[in-house]
Amino acid sequence: MRPENASAFSAGYLYFRFIPRRLYGKISYYSPGGGLFLNVAIMGYGTVGSGVAELLAKHHEHIVKKSTQSELELKYILDIRDFDGLPGNAVFIKDFDIILNDPAVQIVVETMGGLHPAYEYVLACLKAGKSVVTSNKELVAEKGYELLTAAEEMNVNFLFEASVGGGIPIIRPISQCLAANEIVEIAGILNGTTNFILTRMIHDSMSFEAALKIAQDNGYAEKDPTADIEGHDACRKICILASLCFGKHVYPKSVYTEGITKITLDDVECAHAWGGVIKLIGRAKKLPDGRISAMVSPSLIHSSSQLASVDDVFNAILVRGDATGDVVFYGRGAGKMPTASAVVADVIDCAKHHERKKLFGWADSDDSYVVDRLDTVTSLYVRCALKSPDALARADAAFGEIVRIPYFDPEGSIAAFTTAAATERELFAALDSLDCIEPLSVIRVTDY
């Protein structure tokens, strides 16, 4: 890494070390040019963490320039595993306390994943006056309010652009560019694994199981794919987005979450006949009383929607503002370099705003903030076995009105239809009351 500059660089480093200055309680090393000499530590040298180290090395000069400081140096990489080959001047360490107790480390990158010990480490770093950048969606979704509050108290940054949408810029555009809007709704395809599986089902008529197998073979799904296919990953992301858009923390436990494991090729075909596709959608909406509705579920999306053509591992996030209308952000929602580039952009921002933190955050919320999903309004797609000749007429009466979807069934014993919009309480009550049909699939219909 930058061998041509190594000696000049080390000399500069020694020089700066002897003129430390205390700045907002943190030790900083001023260069004669005025910028700061900042040290970075990475916690977790997995896919994303190693990508961050790679980018910091590859675009070093460009990154330092963008940071407006005089140097950004990767000092430590914390990981319990052993690795060969050191990136640049960085040192591999296994003891977190080295980072915590080194006042020269002012920006910490957390790419460990999981809640523990990531949470304890990040909190300790913030309380020690270090800025933290994370790609850990579980951490932000569960502990965002607490960590943002700790960051605010210590006048440091806690940034997490990479936690949602991988390389798609979304956190910052929401908080900055859309600042003059009231955001009324947000929805998106937030999980690449499930979108890859659904794309194979839609375009290649592959079964869910076969598509999952291919996703695993290609490294798009983990051995234990639960977090993806059951919607937990998408849930964490919509929680982060909703917290940011609407100003109060949305906790994953309060968001009804349904995965894609029950989707069949029959449903995929019906969706096509209806004029659209099935996607796993995370969404959140502001209600007139200040509360929000939020949900993750498979959804029928019309072909004319910008979300309908988002295929494979790509993600897309639709933000509906009162002034802007719909704005959609599209790109790779995961992957080593896209995610690492989002982390590094945050590191640059931390460095740039070293002396003055970025304003960024949300309030805490109580259990009543997210409404019961039964109170949300939607329309449903229902595929069902017909148990009596007048089953559809009775369904039409029970739901107010239904629209049949052409469904190829030579024996006429199965039908598919969509209902009018109503609360889920009303719709599922109507469904329960109908003994003349046996639901095979029930999927929400959205209008994004």
Added chain:
Amino acid sequence: MRPENASAFSAGYLYFRFIPRRLYGKISYYSPGGGLFLNVAIMGYGTVGSGVAELLAKHHEHIVKKSTQSELELKYILDIRDFDGLPGNAVFIKDFDIILNDPAVQIVVETMGGLHPAYEYVLACLKAGKSVVTSNKELVAEKGYELLTAAEEMNVNFLFEASVGGGIPIIRPISQCLAANEIVEIAGILNGTTNFILTRMIHDSMSFEAALKIAQDNGYAEKDPTADIEGHDACRKICILASLCFGKHVYPKSVYTEGITKITLDDVECAHAWGGVIKLIGRAKKLPDGRISAMVSPSLIHSSSQLASVDDVFNAILVRGDATGDVVFYGRGAGKMPTASAVVADVIDCAKHHERKKLFGWADSDDSYVVDRLDTVTSLYVRCALKSPDALARADAAFGEIVRIPYFDPEGSIAAFTTAAATERELFAALDSLDCIEPLSVIRVTDY
């Protein structure tokens, strides 16, 4: 506007007026709480300017909070026309010098459009130490380097998020979120009017003339639609984007620009048969020697592209980064409130970074920076009359290889094909050399 606060507000205003402090050469009024009392002026009360005034009033409290200052007050609106009804406490004025000479006005919004006198006014404001926010793409495309330099010299902001993509956040994501990337290419549907016309031609088989008429009737096209349909508007926008992405000013005169006036329904049908659509695409690409290629022209886009499904007045911008891969930003590229919301977001940013300017800018360039369009590599779609039985065989030989597009022509006298990729110099030379075909349409084929 905020009548309930008017008296408290006026009292506060008077109070602040008596404790001016000199700050970086500018007079600022501190509130006891620590934030600044900032005044805003709007130059040009047309569609966008009046939208800005509306948003500043409607979301006043939210905007002030986001700005982290104690007050953001609209003080003057400059327009040569007379208007009824004053927005809030603002005063309509016709004399630019009032804004220029009032030290309390620290943020000026330029929504006049056109190059003169917008350029002279903006330059004077910057030189007087005022930050400027503009939605004027012509101004930024022609004078961006000069105005950014003036802003830098005076340590003030010059922001122009609204100049490209209306309400789509694009300038800021490029400069910040994608900071850790090297951007290698950028392309987009940058003009809503032409996209509306092409959408009508594609989906409703309407002629160009009929579609233009509808666009004019709907207010999507001006009486004199030249700037839109000839591609000049898209050209200004790709110049701004390319300047930002690649770091040197790209002047409109150096960018080959072709509009959509020659597109026929036959071409639309051929594009469909080929597997895609025709869109007006502005694009710029970094070349290995540090120069760039840049162009605006109708282009064949494959249906699988995220740009293919961008219809009506919507815009979309694709940014290709070395780490992120393709990221696409989609939304309303024009319109009063989307554009105004982008302006207000910039005003908020100006207020927030009042004491420390945002780093933002690019270098100047010389005539050699944008390569001759004849040196750019592309493949072509050609629809032509065949003047000899062996015309297509000879075309195949001349172009290296051609791929025929099914074209319904009962007499077999017209054919359509795409060529292999080569420089435009080679392709157009081959076309000129072929006396056996008479080109009816020649359109570039892109791979976005």
